[in-house]
Amino acid sequence: MIYVTDHIYIDEDALSFTFVQSSGPGGQNVNKVSTAAVLRFDLLNARGIPWEVKVRASRLAGARLTQAGEVVFQAQRFRSQDRNRADAIERLAALIREAAVPPKPRVATRPTRASQVRRVDTKAKRGAIKRDRQRPGSDD
Secondary structure, three states: OOOOOOEEEOHHHHHHHHHHHEOOOOOHHHHHHEEEEEEEHHHEEEHOOOOOHHHHHHHHHHHHOOOOOOOEEOOOOOOOOOHHHHHHHHHHHHHHHHHHHOOOOOOOOOHHHHHHHHHHHHHHHHHHHHHHOOOOOOOO
């Protein structure tokens, strides 16, 4: 179990890893060893994650979410499989941690009286400038 928050966890059996050749650092090692970790996690069918968090996480995942509901992370920052694997897990946990925070509800506000007066005054001045442009000049 990977605990993301106090109440949210990821079952390690639900994580699926494949390793591919990395384009990152490593010199000639890059051409020989598959060190980049590709993590697949079935977000929509995962246990231990509340439905509201799944919905927010799927929105946050963006292009990393497949049509099947899997989140895909490719980690290739490091030269070893273990570190890339840990990096991918941490990125998944960070996504779910961010989705676990509910958005603040918007509080409807009204413009202040002074801002309303300023707006109307600005409109009146602008209208007067345009009106003055339309009048034929008196210096004919």
